[in-house]
Amino acid sequence: MTDSAEDDLTLGHPISTEVDQPRIEKAVREILLAIGEDPDRDGLRDTPARVARAYAEQFAGLGQGPEDVLTTVFEAGHEEMVLVKDIELYSTCEHHLVPFYGVAHVGYIPNAKGQITGLSKLARLVDVYARRPQVQERLTTQVADAVMTHLEPRGVIVVVEAEHLCMTMRGVRKPGAKTVTSAVRGDFRNRDRTRAEAMSLILRD
């Protein structure tokens, strides 16, 4: 991996300008000292800088908003449901700063003008909110609310299924436990049949 922000951008990993990397480096050195390690030994010497770069990527979403990714909105006259399933996501639990990861499913029904966005933009939107210190519930509602605001669809449904390492590698230690959260707006909230149709598509392999 290279340090160059330009190279990272071409790989699709924007480096946030908001993250204060020298400050993270100092803090990581302190943590290493606090756990009784020697931050100057060979294997750890570059670790504070590595962690700072990794955090810049992991938390790049703090410097972004939905308006940065939902840039392509066009009218295609399509008024039926659009559903992107199994969008892989990696986020960071804000309680323990360890990862939670899984998939998001994002569906919406365009408005009467048939306004839609590029399919990749929905995946980018998930990343904007995943690359922040998060709880799964907030991630789910933020994606739903952003689609509502920017596409003004007849409805949106977001389902997130994730495994939290804070429940797996420490604490209660329940590997395999999956948390499922959903947020429904508009027609998906008001119409049972519409919601049921989306859920059956989401649950189908």
Ligand SMILES: Nc1nc2c(ncn2[C@@H]2O[C@H](COP(=O)(O)OP(=O)(O)OP(=O)(O)O)[C@@H](O)[C@H]2O)c(=O)[nH]1
């Ligand atoms: N609702 C919700 N809880 C989360 C999420 N990620 C982690 N948690 C929970 O946050 C809680 C924090 O509980 P605390 O009692 O403050 O912290 P703790 O002593 O480390 O808790 P344990 O994990 O039970 O050891 C835990 O129950 C975690 O499982 C999330 O995305 N949503």
Ligand SMILES: [Zn+2]
């Ligand atoms: Zn946690």
